[in-house]
Amino acid sequence: MSESRQRKSLVWIIGVVGIGVIAAMIIVKIWFAATVFLPSDTATAEVIEPLDPEEQIVRDMVAPVVPGTPVMPAGLPALNPNDYSRDLARFVPIELGMARYAAQDELLLYYNSDAGSGSKVSSTERTVDGDMIFVIRRSGLKDDSLAAEETYARFTDDVLVGFGSRIQCRRGDKANEWTTDLCP
Structure with missing residues (x-):
C-alpha cells in the first residue's frame, strides 16, 4: 500500500471516530437533559400553584436560618432612609x-x-x-460582632438617586437592633 493511500485511510478512520464521539456526546447530553430536568413520571409530578406576588416575595425572602439571625421581614414596611447611613455604605461599591x-x-x-x-x-x-x-440583606454572618447588614438603593428613572446601609450587632447596648453605628 502506498504512503498516500495509508494517509487517506488514516484520515477516514480519524474522521469516523470523531463523528462517533460527537454523536455519543449528543446522545449523552440528550439523555442527561431528559433524566435530570424532566419528571420521570408525569402522573406523580407535583403541580405547583402560583403564589400571589406579595406571598411569593415573602417566600423568596424568608428562609430558615440560625435562630436570632434576621432575614427580610414577612411584611414589607415603609422604608425610612433616615434608618440608613450613607457613611456606613462607603464600603458598598455603588455611586x-x-x-x-x-x-x-x-x-x-x-x-x-x-x-x-x-x-x-x-x-x-x-x-x-x-x-x-431595592433592598438587599446578608445575615447569618460568621463574624463575632456583626450579625447582619442591609443596604437600600433608590432609583428614579432607572438611575441611582439614594442609598444607605445599616447593620445589626451581636453584642453591645444595641445588640440585635438595626443601627448605623459600627459594632463594638
Missing part, C-alpha cells in the same frame, strides 16, 4: 448616578462575595412613589 441594573449587580456581587461562609442573602424590590427601591 449616585449609576444605572439601576449596574448598581443592583454590584450590590449582588458584594453581598454574595462570601457565599461559601453559610451566610444568607435575600433581596426585594418595590415601587414607592414612582421610584424603585
Whole structure:
C-alpha cells in the first residue's frame, strides 16, 4: 500500500471516530437533559400553584436560618432612609448616578462575595412613589460582632438617586437592633 493511500485511510478512520464521539456526546447530553430536568413520571409530578406576588416575595425572602439571625421581614414596611447611613455604605461599591441594573449587580456581587461562609442573602424590590427601591440583606454572618447588614438603593428613572446601609450587632447596648453605628 502506498504512503498516500495509508494517509487517506488514516484520515477516514480519524474522521469516523470523531463523528462517533460527537454523536455519543449528543446522545449523552440528550439523555442527561431528559433524566435530570424532566419528571420521570408525569402522573406523580407535583403541580405547583402560583403564589400571589406579595406571598411569593415573602417566600423568596424568608428562609430558615440560625435562630436570632434576621432575614427580610414577612411584611414589607415603609422604608425610612433616615434608618440608613450613607457613611456606613462607603464600603458598598455603588455611586449616585449609576444605572439601576449596574448598581443592583454590584450590590449582588458584594453581598454574595462570601457565599461559601453559610451566610444568607435575600433581596426585594418595590415601587414607592414612582421610584424603585431595592433592598438587599446578608445575615447569618460568621463574624463575632456583626450579625447582619442591609443596604437600600433608590432609583428614579432607572438611575441611582439614594442609598444607605445599616447593620445589626451581636453584642453591645444595641445588640440585635438595626443601627448605623459600627459594632463594638
